[in-house]
Amino acid sequence: MKTDAEAEFGAFMVSRWHRMLRTAHLLTGHHHDAEDLVQTALAKAYARWERVRRSDDPDAYVWRIMINANRDRLRVPRAREWLTNRFPEAAASERADSITEHSALMAALARLPQRQRAVVVLRYLEDRSESEVAALLGTRVGTVRSHAARALRKLRAEPAVTGRDGGPVPLERSEAVREEVRR
Amino acid sequence: MNEDDRRLAQALHRAADAFPMSPAPVDAVMRRGRVLSRRRRARAGGAWAAALVAATTLGALTGQGTHDGTAPVPPATAMPSPPPTSSPPQQGAQRVRAYEQVPIGHGLRMALLPEGRQSYVVGQGDLTRPIELARAHAGGDSLNLGGISSGTSTVAQGVVCTGAFRTRTPPARLVIQVGNGTPHEAQLLVLQGDPGWGAYHAFLDGVPQDATLTVTALAPDGHVLARLRTEAPR
Structure with missing residues (x-):
């Protein structure tokens, strides 16, 4: 059974996911990187959820986590990896x-x-x-x-x-x- | 907002709309969050232990100075080589043509791209469209010199680990170790013409959650060219 904090975080994440993903797509330029960035940011937010939910502006807190995670991501060497089982099917x-x-x-x-x-x-x-x-x-x-x-x-x-x-x-x-x- | 700014905003919205939208993976994110919490708590406890060890070690060194009053110098450390692999080591990489869809087993193919650098595509079936999309998004160097990347794909029989490397000299071998298990020998692919980077793939029987993957690129004489330690993605 989910605790109150888990349910609250779940609702927060579902309602912010698409907005964050749109932003992450343009910050990273890659679908895979964007998903990874948003998941990383939200996982960090969940790890400190008590602090996030008590802050004056939880959205700004989480967006700052994402911006900082993107900055850190760019410092880490990684290759462009394109896993086709996660790639979009665009209208022809x-x-x-x-x-x-x-x-x-x-x-x-x-x-x-x-x-x-x-x-x-x-x-x-x-x-x-x-x-x-x-x-x-x-x-x-x-x-x-x-x-x-x-x-x-x-x-x-x-x-x-x-x-x-x-x-x-x-x-x-x-x-x-x-x-x-x-x- | 002036006209130029409006056009930019519209172009950005169109670009953002072109990307796919996936459902929010709430459970997976909460699992990652719990792992982060556990690590943070472990680090907080470990920091105290490390400080205690450092204090006692310093005390021991100064107490064991040589007869001329200088403290002994600790031995120089080098990156240790991984233990022997479960299969015979492969020497050197397979040279492939740009965009060539190379079968890598378990129904998967891999193609290396000359656009950008350290760009490759891996997946099942025909990779023509993914290659085209990857070419459109290729940028500059993705890996620093001495860098390795890693990713995993789950297949019916286990996990395929793929990634790229960029080393000063071409590695003779690349091995992947899950936790403290037996290392697996990876197969190396490089583009013809020696571009200074390559890709690798290896099949792993299983990768437990929270496992650490250690990927090591080795020179012909066995010394370590590059190493990556990463948590297995979910």
Whole structure:
């Protein structure tokens, strides 16, 4: 029988899993690495769950664990491993185009230093404010601004970002996606 | 948010949407969390013991100084070689072509990619699509010099351990040890042209939960080129 803490953590994890996985996908660039990163972060959160649940902002606590775990992951030598029994089956009609755009933007993200990449993902995928990002990264707002400015200069040179990839997404879908992220 | 920022946000959302979503593995994560808790508690207890041992050892050394007053120098340590393996050692690696889908047993194939470095694909059946996806995402060096990576795939008969290595000189052998068990000899694959890295695979009868895997790359003369100790993934 699950204890109260286990049930509480389980509910927390289920409700945050997809949001964290979306962010982890763009932080790591690899499905396998992203899953591993989120599982690692949530396992660490579970190991100190009493402290997490008593904190002022459990979400921020867990996101900080994930950001720090990603930084640590990049320090450890590892190879790109692609285990096909865990790989997605993309819709055949969209696969070629989505792979091209996806790969161009992911390659551009991969070329960013780890901190700049984290700032871009937290600001523009998660739609967080500069002060929220600064708190998650343990740095100052000014540092977040300069990381963002440098990263954007590099990304704007990427066709997938400047709009030569077929045009912007309709505003309704963009708003719906932001609402899902915020929830 | 200006127009450029909006386009970037939209591109990032599309990129994030392109990845698959899997269900939350709650039980597996809680098991990992419990292991972390146990290790943290063990380290906290071990730190006290280590401090005590260090204090007593220091006292013993200073107390056993030589007649000229200098303390004895502890012997130099080198990475110990693993014990003998259960099968005859393989000397050298099999050279393969880029993207060649090499059967590695138990219905699995492995392909090494020249894109990025230390990139390979392993799985069942035709690997053409996974190879294409892996090529699209290949980056720069994934391993530092002297590094080894490791991953496992569960098959009907046991576990297949695969990974990559990047060493200054090509290893003659690579062995994998589960806990304190008998080491297993791994088969090595390298791309033609000596790119400075390679991949390996080995079949293990079984890997208990919480087991430590030790992967050791050995030079022709037997000295250790690189070593990785990792917990068996779940």
